[in-house]
Amino acid sequence: MTIGQRRVKRVTQSDVAAMAGVSTAVVSAVISPKPGKTIRVGEEAEKRVRAAMEALGYAPNVVAQSLAGGQRNIIGVFTYEAVFPSDRENFFYPFLLGIEQGAMKRGQDLLLFTSSSLDRGPRSIFPAGTNRMGVADGAILLGEEPDKSELKRLYDTGFPFVTIGRRIAEGADLNWVAADYAAAVEDVIARCAALGHRKLKFLGSSRVREQNEDREQGFLRHGQQGLELSVERFDPAAIDAAWTRQCLAEGHTVVLTETFAHATALERQIVERGGSIPGTISVVALAAPLTVSADVERWTRISVPREDMGERAVEQLIARIRAPEDDIANITLPCGFVPGETLKAI
Template sequence: MSNTRKRATQSDVARLAGVSPAVVSTVIRGKSNHNIRVSDETRLRVLEAMKQLNYVPDVVAQTLAGGKRRIIGLFSFEAVFPKEQNDFFRPFLLGVEKAAEANGYDLMLFTSAPVKNGRRAIYSDGINRLALADGVVLLGRNPAPEDLQRLDDEGFPFVYIGRKDAPDRSLSYVAADYRRATLDVLAQFSTQGHRHVLYLGETKPIERHHDREAGYQDALGRELIDEDATLVHRCDVKDLDAAWLDGVLSAGATAAVVEDILHAEQLYRLLVERGLSVPDDFTIGLLGEPDAPTELNLDWCGFTIPREEMGFQALISLLSRLERPLAHAAMQVTLPCTFHPGATLAPCPAFTA
């Protein structure tokens, strides 16, 4: 899809709304002055015209001569900016900061966005708040798909940290290679004799979960583990109980790879309550890293995510987009994860018998 069509101007908005450009400017600033008073009816007419034209106001350009401001925005759809040294999101932000400093750019944090349906929204009254920056690095677990598609339609430069798909288009992102990382974990399981491996995941999978399950399917295709459809489970944590564990063990599972920390910890508790040892009787692999403090604080087998490198590369990719404003292709970068043996991996009991 081409993102190079001419952007609407304040004059276009004024013409459609039947007002002067000064009135449009006043509406954008959000307040009247002693020279110009804007009624609610007129304000709504201007906002509707902006919406129809997909007008993106460039607030800074109203006062500057023009050109790049060398400001990169950083926006999260959830409140993820770190308060603790060991916060999961902190390395992403450090990577972005290092890349911005190395390239002579300032960072602007957008933290006061309106909340809609439990997540922050980029657009308020039809206005793209991110237009204060030359481009933006986006992050967050649950973005608003309509906001990403609208940014792409407007040609506003952005790069997402994490793989993001959208209908009928390609979006720019920097992601971890969860598919390969999951395959690497299962290859290690295979060398330890584990052939019957449970796959345990979320009930509403998104891109990062699909990538992990694809890695599990790759392991099946390479015959690293045995195929058994009864060992692929997507269920709520509350549904993991003693009866559920009975079914898993009856199917012959000696190990599990788990998408998230809540499911992994519940599986661990059930095994311990059954009198089984992790990892001597049952191996667990966590497909990633906990994104919040955990109750058990175990050293999980799994992989580490190159979070700081992802943040760094996201900003570098964004700068590349800014240097090639007429390029149509999305920039998509995937970075490798690193296997971590942890303390929850051991040989299959039957393998050592």
């Protein structure tokens, strides 16, 4: 946490009442209207309460309303993916296994949020303006590209959460568990150099997120003496015959691709030229595909400790729930190197 940054507390009914200019009893009556209640809430007062709830990001805690306060030992899991990763071949599935293992070890129940989506557009933490995850003590957020404005809003409410993957949102001190992509790519470069490669190209995605920055940083930092390193970023569809011809003419002997889509697109161009990988040029994939196939095994690549990341995210979240006043302590876990058939010595 940066010096002078004040940690926000979780929004309560008292906060809503203060903003709306009503008593907490009125807020409670709006949230949980029951027949026979003595408190009657006027239309204007109800409007002010609901407006305050949305402005503050308050979510009615339906579990706490039925239990006598305290923690419920319930962890929420939210994913921004359009389909919840229940397929074993899905890239995100191992994260869920790790989360489940971590929850079981620590006596926590899991609550999966699979319906917090709008009729159109991406999933939202705040459908209809409120955080439905408030029924849990805290939550783990999973997905390729979370909405940064939602992360900031969730942080401002004081709701405990941990993201899987390094995330930065302006004005928020986020808690995350991430893979050490920078060190993994740096290791790949050292292995390529040991095999005689001297001219290496990093071929990355056009959309740059935190994990993309980390891979590029690992590619460029601590460069080996005598190595020529270059970076290009564009979509896989832009890998055409002209680009491939120029890449080879410039003398590159290995390409580090940020996605499997880049790797397979490059291979198609090489094959159309009558060449092969690694016969014509070597390729190392720096990320796993979102859907695993049998073809993946032959590629030289890095591996991400996904189950371990899921379990450590549970550990981090429980620590955040129990001691919200403590400083953020983010975790970066090492990746592995998987030898394959697409990298050869020269």
